[in-house]
Amino acid sequence: MENWFMLSMVGKDQPGIVARLSASLCKAGCNLGESSMAALSDNFTIMMMVHWEGRQEELVNVVQPISDNLGLTFNVHPVPGKLEHHRQPDxxxxxxxxxxxxxxxxxxxxxxxxxxxxxxxxxxxxxxxxxxxxxxxxxxxxxxxxxxxxxxxxxxxxxxxxxxxxxxxxxxxxxx
Known part of the structure; x- marks a missing residue:
């Protein structure tokens, strides 16, 4: 069964957020899919599709220490998805x-x-x-x-x- 989740995170911008987040998620066994990330003023925001074989609560437990370490708030929501579903603009x-x-x-x-x-x-x-x-x-x-x-x-x-x-x-x- 394919378990995809939308991970959204926001917090104060700082160097290394993407590297530390992606490394931590990969080490925990996540496969990362499509993402959108942007600096907005002094904040950084992330929306990322994450494939995780476990339950939502387990993924929350994986993300919580990363979030705490980086000073970011986060949400995890199950979504239908697959690794590639990128739509090209007209x-x-x-x-x-x-x-x-x-x-x-x-x-x-x-x-x-x-x-x-x-x-x-x-x-x-x-x-x-x-x-x-x-x-x-x-x-x-x-x-x-x-x-x-x-x-x-x-x-x-x-x-x-x-x-x-x-x-x-x-x-x-x-x-x-």
Whole structure:
């Protein structure tokens, strides 16, 4: 039987988190699958698929000392999974706008309504010298469920109505 768990961890960023975590999990008999890790401000966050032959409670007992040693909080949840199930994005969208409340909601709602399934989203802002408001940016990768035209139309509306500067890049060669 395949026992896959989603391990999520978060805490203060420090050198060696990934190396120490992966080494400890492998030594305990875990097989590591897909993962997503990122530094967010002074924090580090991890989402990782972990294959473990035992029960969830046993995996929690494996992760607890690692978490305590690294000063991270964690959750372990059973998930259906397998070693490889990575989906490649069809498109990449970069959005730049004057920072304001609601930018992520505006963009993601319009894209979801246009049939985009978001696989990855990265956001941040840059404070430019002399600028009254920082520039907020979003980089989104996703798969298309209704083709590229509805997404192009949604992005045109965002540019016009929300004063966003947007770049759309097809990354799947079959997308025209």
């Amino acid at each position: 498109i990449r969208v970069s959005i730049y706008a004057e920072d304001r409340k609601g930018i992520i909601e505006d963009a993601t709602t319009a894209l979801a309504d246009a049939g985009l399934n978001i696989l990855h989203l990265d956001s941040n802002f840059d404070e430019e010298t002399g600028s009254v408001h920082p520039v907020f940016y979003l980089h989104i990768e996703g798969t298309l469920s209704r083709g590229i035209e509805p997404v192009e139309q949604a992005l045109d509306i965002l540019c016009e109505e929300k004063q966003m500067n947007i770049q759309l890049i097809p990354v799947n060669p079959s997308i025209k």
